[in-house]
Amino acid sequence: MTHRPRRATTTLALASVLTVSVASGCSLFESDPDPSDPAKALAAGLAKGDLAGVPLSGSTPAGASTFVTDAYEGMGGLKPAVTMTSVTRDEGADTAKATLRATWDVAKTGQDWTYDTTASMTLVDGAWQVAWSPSLVAPQLQADETLRLSRTWPKRADIVDALGQPIVTEREVTVVGIDKTRVSGAQAAASAKALAGILDIDPDAFAKKVATAGAKAFVPGLTLRRTDPALTRNVARIDAVDGALRQPELRQLGPTRTWAAPVLGTVAEATAEQVKDSKGVLAAGDDVGQNGLQYRYDGQLRGTPGLAVQAVTTGADGSVVDRREVFAEASKDGTPLELSLDQKAQTAAEAALAEQTERPTALVAVRVSTGEVLAAAVGPGANGSTLALAGKNPPGSTFKIISSLALVRQGATAQTPLSCTPTLTVNGRRFGNYTGYPTAKLGQIPLQTALAYSCNTAFISQYRKVSQDQLISAAQSLGVGEKLDLPFTGFLGSVPPTDDVVEHAASFIGQGRVEASPLTMALVVASVMKGETVRPTLVESAPALPAPATPLTPAEAAVLKQEMRAVVTEGSGKVLAQVGVQYAKTGTAEFGTTNPPRTHAWMVAGTGDIAVAAYNEEGESGTTDAAPFIIDFLKRYEG
The missing domain is CATH 3.40.710.10 (DD-peptidase/beta-lactamase superfamily)
Known part of the structure; x- marks a missing residue:
């Protein structure tokens, strides 16, 4: 190490620490290299995720670059913008410190993750070296930690009636599938086909889905309401299949499977096309409205996701051993969607058409005084079409x-x-x-x-x-x-x-x-x-x-x-x-x-404050083939 004699100038005698301006481009001491140069190289390397060319002590540029690459991997393709904001050097010392400011554009709201880190530098044989530390990547980051960005959607808002009572809300379901941690190989394929037979789904398609899933995956076959007869009467048969698993979950659902289903729509995991079209709003695994009102008012109902950046420690098998939160932005709840549908009227309309399995039928009831749609139902023969409101x-x-x-x-x-x-x-x-x-x-x-x-x-x-x-x-x-x-x-x-x-x-x-x-x-x-x-x-x-x-x-x-x-x-x-x-x-x-x-x-x-229209895809007359729907509906609704 080279030791420099103390320069006893009047200016230095008045101050114990000198600061180099970012824009100055000059050295503290005329004969020394400028410490801001390696600091700027460090900032650029962290921004790129590549520290090649950065003079380091305590690690090689290749080793440090590997750590940075691994640390950034869980950030969803994001990298920080990093700038050097200042360099300080003690009077006459061969050490300096650089302050770096990193900004991650993690949030669509403009609330970025911004932090400062400090790089220690030492003058060795006339050249500055940066002391490598994982904390250069993020404050207090440890050598066995990586960064991981996660988003958390709030509970999807309910669809409610005019009284504020939930129509679509979280309801208990059971996801039935194959747990590949419990069965594998030829047995997994056999179990998939056996379970498909019980669930009445395509056995070959489900077996292929199970075969191509990861070795530790749970592969869903069918999601059923907790009270669905297809589940309750087959529990013992399902449990007898090797590797079969019944997974309880909460899903946004209407009162029944058919209740105003064409009007309300469905919610499901976003398709690859929907993720692409969202321009960053959605990610794989996010739930999104697929049709009906759930689709049209998806943004209102799903709210705004919260996000968190965590420092994660993983085990040898890739499982998470520990995690700590280093940045978070709270989610914002969606806003419930209020409909005019009257739950008693809609239920009565559904019941009036329940036996119409052979051909499409529909019934709509409107409140005369306000125009509020009280019921919009289709019979089973309509196969879930939008016949009632859009036929x-x-x-x-x-x-x-x-x-x-x-x-x-x-x-x-x-x-x-x-x-x-x-x-x-x-x-x-x-x-x-x-x-x-x-x-x-x-x-x-x-x-x-x-x-x-x-x-x-x-x-x-x-x-x-x-x-x-x-x-x-x-x-x-x-x-x-x-x-x-x-x-x-x-x-x-x-x-x-x-x-x-x-x-x-x-x-x-x-x-x-x-x-x-x-x-x-x-x-x-x-x-x-x-x-x-x-x-x-x-x-x-x-x-x-x-x-x-x-x-x-x-x-x-x-x-x-x-x-x-x-x-x-x-x-x-x-x-x-x-x-x-x-x-x-x-x-x-x-x-x-x-x-x-x-x-x-x-x-x-029309009667009282109710106007009704009933439709039958095929019938000899309205008197014999549509009027009975109205009679049944009014008896149930007003009786």
């Missing part, structure tokens, strides 16, 4: 409520006579009434009777008096056909413009290219009952939807109510009187290419 099918004769409004706007009243003939030909297309139409109601009949008994030809006969644009306007006044930005997956119907006379004629009876969902037709009934256009509300926090260009007036609604009342008192909706229905309309709509054509069956109804 697109011709509404058939339920559309005659809209045609009636268009006629009222041309001066008609409930007593205005229309010609109801057995058939009517428009530009070569022959239209007729439904099979079984009462012959006593043919001839000149009031508009009210035409609606009550659903005479097709009476309405189609008005195709010259009412234009397609006037039908479109009437539809919009009853909440149908406008393209609004709904805060949920829904369809408000469509009445396309047309210059085709036959298509225009077909529009009067809800065919041609006219489409609607059960939600659409429930809103039509609600608007008539309220005397003004009713907009749907499902997500309570969503902004109000705009009014139509030509709103429905109370006077117009009064005529429509009179007509729809007649449907119940004398017409095709008399079957609904038993459950207190005041207003109704039946409907069938032809579809397909068979002869005779198949028909969709509709029934819409």
Whole structure:
């Protein structure tokens, strides 16, 4: 070691410590190399994770670089920004200290992990050497520790009803799978196939999944609610399979597997594509909404993850022996999503359709006074589709409520006579009434009777008096056909413009290219009952939807109510009187290419403050194939 004589200058006599400015670029002593140079090299090396070229004592650059690489490995690809902020040297000494500032961009919120470390340097044979220490990487980091960044999501917020009662919340489930720490090789494959048979899942696919999983992995086969009969009746069989494990967990679920499932949506582990598209928000293993409201409001429900940087000690087998937290940012809870769904109403609607396994069915109930969607259910035959709120099918004769409004706007009243003939030909297309139409109601009949008994030809006969644009306007006044930005997956119907006379004629009876969902037709009934256009509300926090260009007036609604009342008192909706229905309309709509054509069956109804629409993918009439759903629903809900 070289010893320098003390320089007894007046300036140095006044101070025991001198500081080198980062920007100075000069040495404390003219004959000595500048200690800021190795300090800057150290800062650059730590930022790159490579200390090659940094003069070290206590370790080689290669050994120190290996430690840094290992230390950074658990930081998710991140590396720090490191700068030298100052260098100090004792008067006349061959030692110096450098202060480094490291900043890790670990948080999207701007709360970075920032810390200072101190590097000790010694002048050896005219060159400065940095004393290697793991604490140069992070304060108090030990030689057997590495850094690990972890994120912790808060509990996903619930989806709740208008009373604040949970609809979707954490519920107990059991994940059934194969634990490969207990079984391996050919036995693992055999166990996987045996368990798949019990769970009724694809045995070959599950066996392949087990085979490709890690040697210590738990491989899930199926997740079941704790009370699911498929679990409770098979516990003994599951436990008898070598390596089978029942793992209890909490999952965000609705009241039952089918309860408003197409509306609520599901939550599952993010796909690789979702992780990529999130631009750093999501990571592998994070749960995310996959469809429905869980998808649309995923950001609100999942909240903001907390994060922690830990100094971790691992054993020879890679298991964590010890850990300590060196930085943390708290998670922020998500905000519950409040829906208008009434739990009693939705449960009643689900029950009313529970036996409909052969074909798609749906039922929607709306509160007349507010437009709140109280129930939106599909039967098992709908296979979890969005039919209730977003179905697109011709509404058939339920559309005659809209045609009636268009006629009222041309001066008609409930007593205005229309010609109801057995058939009517428009530009070569022959239209007729439904099979079984009462012959006593043919001839000149009031508009009210035409609606009550659903005479097709009476309405189609008005195709010259009412234009397609006037039908479109009437539809919009009853909440149908406008393209609004709904805060949920829904369809408000469509009445396309047309210059085709036959298509225009077909529009009067809800065919041609006219489409609607059960939600659409429930809103039509609600608007008539309220005397003004009713907009749907499902997500309570969503902004109000705009009014139509030509709103429905109370006077117009009064005529429509009179007509729809007649449907119940004398017409095709008399079957609904038993459950207190005041207003109704039946409907069938032809579809397909068979002869005779198949028909969709509709029934819409209103009682008290409730408007209901029921749909059956195929049925002979609304009276026989849709009305029973409404009767069952109202008995369960209001009984």
